[in-house]
Amino acid sequence: MVRYFITFLLSVFISLNLNAQSRREIQIPDIPGYLTLKCDFHMHTVFSDGAVWPTVRVNEAWEQGLDAIAITDHIEYRPHSQDIKSDHNRSYEIAKPLADQKGIILIRGTEITRKMPPGHLNAIFITNANLLERDDWFEACREAKDQGGFIFWNHPGWKRQQPEKTLWWSQHTRLLDAGILGGIEAFNHHDYYPEALKWAFEKNLTLIASSDIHSPIDDSYDAADSHRPVTLVFATERKAESIKYALENRRTAIYFKDKLAGDQKFLAPIFSASVKILTDYVRLENNMVKFIQVHNNSDIDFILKGKNSGLGFTCAKEVVLKAHRTTMIEVEGNSEEIKNQPVLKLEYEVTNLIVAPGESLQIVLEAYNF
Numbered sequence: 001m002v003r004y005f006i007t008f009l010l011s012v013f014i015s016l017n018l019n020a021q022s023r024r025e026i027q028i029p030d031i032p033g034y035l036t037l038k039c040d041f042h043m044h045t046v047f048s049d050g051a052v053w054p055t056v057r058v059n060e061a062w063e064q065g066l067d068a069i070a071i072t073d074h075i076e077y078r079p080h081s082q083d084i085k086s087d088h089n090r091s092y093e094i095a096k097p098l099a100d101q102k103g104i105i106l107i108r109g110t111e112i113t114r115k116m117p118p119g120h121l122n123a124i125f126i127t128n129a130n131l132l133e134r135d136d137w138f139e140a141c142r143e144a145k146d147q148g149g150f151i152f153w154n155h156p157g158w159k160r161q162q163p164e165k166t167l168w169w170s171q172h173t174r175l176l177d178a179g180i181l182g183g184i185e186a187f188n189h190h191d192y193y194p195e196a197l198k199w200a201f202e203k204n205l206t207l208i209a210s211s212d213i214h215s216p217i218d219d220s221y222d223a224a225d226s227h228r229p230v231t232l233v234f235a236t237e238r239k240a241e242s243i244k245y246a247l248e249n250r251r252t253a254i255y256f257k258d259k260l261a262g263d264q265k266f267l268a269p270i271f272s273a274s275v276k277i278l279t280d281y282v283r284l285e286n287n288m289v290k291f292i293q294v295h296n297n298s299d300i301d302f303i304l305k306g307k308n309s310g311l312g313f314t315c316a317k318e319v320v321l322k323a324h325r326t327t328m329i330e331v332e333g334n335s336e337e338i339k340n341q342p343v344l345k346l347e348y349e350v351t352n353l354i355v356a357p358g359e360s361l362q363i364v365l366e367a368y369n370f
């Protein structure tokens with residue numbers, strides 16, 4: 001009897017300790033031919049200068065709707081090494097079983113941490129971080145590349161390393177010419193680097209946005225009204241190899257604050273897949289005001305600035321298609337020509353979708369009139 005009672009108490013105790021966790025998906029749609037994977041390839045743990053255990057990074061990633069992460073502890077900077085004595089592969093090894101269990105793709109990575117130039121570089125998809133502990137920074141990068149790694153330049157405009165101006169150095173040209181440098185962070189933590197965006201387009205580098213999180217993620221991004229910076233990877237499968245192939249082929253866009261930046265060939269289909277015109281027929285006539293209902297099923301508020309109205313009507317110049325809402329856009333017939341318009345074409349610029357330095361995505365919303 002006593003034994004049963006103890007068993008009963010134990011089972012109550014155990015079940016009281018079982019938690020339910022919930023995941024919030026990032027709603028940015030897939031595009032024709034590709035899945036849109038949400039990734040963060042730059043973060044730290046106690047194994048370098050971070051404040052959390054590696055499994056915490058996996059839990060955070062799962063809760064915040066990510067598909068893949070890379071834990072990238074510094075090779076050369078390990079302020080906790082008196083307390084945490086281990087090698088450079090350890091944070092990955094600790095996190096991996098939980099990542100597998102939760103379906104988070106964990107990519108082995110590390111951060112080569114040097115003064116400028118060349119500054120800090122992330123190497124992901126490597127096989128052994130310990131072999132990157134080299135005196136010569138170029139040799140460390142070459143070793144990463146030889147392991148099959150993908151290498152990108154972290155926070156090029158970090159004020160602590162480039163206080164006056166964000167410069168591109170000859171060392172970066174050397175890495176680029178050797179086929180080692182593959183990508184660049186245009187957004188890191190809370191900072192945007194327009195120069196890096198420009199270089200990504202000029203030099204064919206893959207765009208990356210990272211949290212570079214050191215503390216628990218909630219300390220930096222309030223889950224209720226913000227999100228961590230994310231690299232959107234356009235991959236054919238939800239697999240590590242597919243992500244690597246996409247990175248090597250510049251198939252990314254970056255999602256930071258209320259913005260997306262990337263090639264038009266990715267941002268245009270994201271916009272189209274997010275937005276749907278609900279109004280079947282506007283039936284607009286001269287001197288009449290009507291509305292077109294537009295639904296946005298993504299997490300992004302699209303900020304539209306009117307360019308041209310079509311023949312025979314004018315439309316609202318400033319429109320925000322709010323995330324997960326339906327918006328009414330006002331149109332007004334201003335000539336008899338409107339009767340000959342079977343389709344109303346509303347031309348806008350989406351000011352928070354950046355397709356090149358200083359350039360935003362141009363779109364046309366088309367609604368049937370008659």
Ligand code: ZN
Nearest residue numbers: 042043111212
């Ligand atoms: Zn870092």
